[in-house]
Amino acid sequence: MPPEPAPTTAAGVVLARIHLVGVGGAGMSAIARILADRGLDVSGSDVKDSAVLAALSVRGVRTVVGHRPENLDLFGEQGPTAVVVSTAIRPDNPELVAARDRGIAVVRRADALAALMIGRRSICIAGTHGKTSTTSMLTVALQHAGVDPSFAIGGELNESGSGAHHGSGDLFIAEADESDSSFLAFAPQGAIITNLEPDHLDHHGSAEAYAAVFDAFVRRIVPGGFLIVCLDDAGVRALLDRLQRNPSGVPEGLRVIGYGTAADAPIRITAFGADGPFSRAELVLPDGTSAAIELAVPGEHMLRNATAAFTAGVLAGVSPATMVEGLASYTGVRRRFQFKGRAAGVTVYDDYAHHPTEVRAQLEAARTVVPVGGGRLVVVFQPHLYSRTATFAPEFAAALSLADVVVVLDVYGAREDPQPGVTGALIADAVSAPEVIFEPSLARAADVVAGLVRVDDVVVTMGAGDVTMLGPEILDRLDAGPDPDGALGHA
Structure with a gap:
């Protein structure tokens, strides 16, 4: 496919050489991929290395780990015509500050995506x-x-x-x-x-x-x-x-x-x-x-x-x-009731639900895959954002009560600073499921879950944060077999 002309934003910024701050994120990497596939010069930075950065590099995107002013020099003396940022990028980000100091146009992620649609x-x-x-x-x-x-x-x-x-x-x-x-x-x-x-x-x-x-x-x-x-x-x-x-x-x-x-x-x-x-x-x-x-x-x-x-x-x-x-032919999206594996007779899924209505809908759907007459629905829920937890704690508790066993982790703060008194316990204390556990340590969560599940149980790790890492860990614990004290899985 021949290269297309560089897109232009509604404000008249030409996206010819583009640097994306936080390029590893889902929204930003999407823009980087489309720009690169259109034959344009693209660079980007992120706080940590990832498979996303590796995939972008294969497509010709100049990627770098860490945020530094000199990342704006990845194109050499020409420099970028625009720096693209999302609202997740803080105003004091060194690359954003450098772009403003150099007079480089700063473009919102949504404005860049809108330009691609023209x-x-x-x-x-x-x-x-x-x-x-x-x-x-x-x-x-x-x-x-x-x-x-x-x-x-x-x-x-x-x-x-x-x-x-x-x-x-x-x-x-x-x-x-x-x-x-x-x-x-x-x-x-x-x-x-x-x-x-x-x-x-x-x-x-x-x-x-x-x-x-x-x-x-x-x-x-x-x-x-x-x-x-x-x-x-x-x-x-x-x-x-x-x-x-x-x-x-x-x-x-x-x-x-x-x-x-x-x-x-x-x-x-x-x-x-x-x-x-x-x-x-x-x-x-x-x-x-x-x-x-x-x-x-x-x-x-x-x-x-x-x-x-x-x-x-x-x-x-x-x-x-x-x-x-x-x-x-649709088989789903990563982190939308995604099958992670099965071990010791226990099936594990992962889901992105992080609003009470989403939690309720997904647990209702998950109930349909639990074996009739024996298995239990086990949910491991990580609240996302202190503000959302404080606002919707009763609604989260009511939705989670649809499960048989509920393990609530502590809040994944993401872009927010902690709020006094706002923890996962706000939700756990109000859940009315038969078995409820508040486990504030993510490091301990896989052991806790592996120790309480039974054959034919369905486990759903749920939330918008790093709870997604738990599925493979739970499966590893279950693969290890019963521990001497009789639990189904152990470290």
Whole structure:
């Protein structure tokens, strides 16, 4: 594929030689990969080495570990035309400070991604939950149809092992992040909103402000575009009511297509079915015809996401039958109920859920793969962010109570400083499952879990932090066999 012209941001910054600060992150590495595949000069830095940096290096990206001002010299005397940053980069980052001192344009990640979409039919997937899965399903189905879309996803497809691709087709599929309002940089032809309920209040400040940013996102859709929404979700219903009461700025000719089990949904789900890790939904389409979506992943929430992806694909020009075939080939995304292994009769999965609604939905789905009559559902949950833990502790506890055994770790603070009195114990103390353990030490967690599980149990490590490392450790402990005191696994 011949190189494309360097993209230009809405502010007029040409992305010809680009340095990305924090290039190892999912969103930043996606941009780096697409830019490199377009034949452009790309460099990037991250705090630690990783497989992501190695993969980018293979694609020609100049990568370096550590943040230093001299990283801006990786292109030699020319220097970068722009430095791309995400909101996770602190203002005192030495590379960001150096870029400003040298007069180099600083571009937000979302603005760079928006520039990559120019000239293509873009479909952006937004919502409090399900963005990554829905974006991935749509991408895989379109690839199956031979469309070869460009895509940028906040996770890695199981099919390709990548979360980004520069496609030869005219479609661009992107996950739209509302956490910092950055998705307002996009002007898509079409959009999906999977659901809407309060989250990221550390940035937005209130539930009302969080909802309002989705209203603004809808107004960013180009005239004549489409909006696909889940009519089973109260937050989405409220959004549509607000837009109807205040139509100022709503794109002219906007097509709104609803899906779900609701009686007034044009794309109506009439039945759900499950068979272990497989799931099925029966659909009735606006013309009265029917379709059946089958997935190799469990959960009604996944089937709703698949229905959204199905609808977007059909609106993009793919036949319903081809979309159904493509969705059947979807096998999931890394860290979305990802199978990690089986040892000593115990099956281990890993999941990214870090909001109460996500936790509840995933545990309901996980219950369908627990052997009937013997196994237990064991969840190892790591709260993400002190602010989210303080705000939603009762809701997390209620969701986790769906499991038989709950191990709560301490809070993964990420970008936040600790808050006095806010620990994982806030959640653990309120869980009503038959067995609950608060284990503040991540280093001890694998031993604790291996010591309490039984044959036929299903373990789910869950959270947005480093809890993802526990799955292999738990499996290693179980592989070691019973310890002298009778526990199933030991160190």
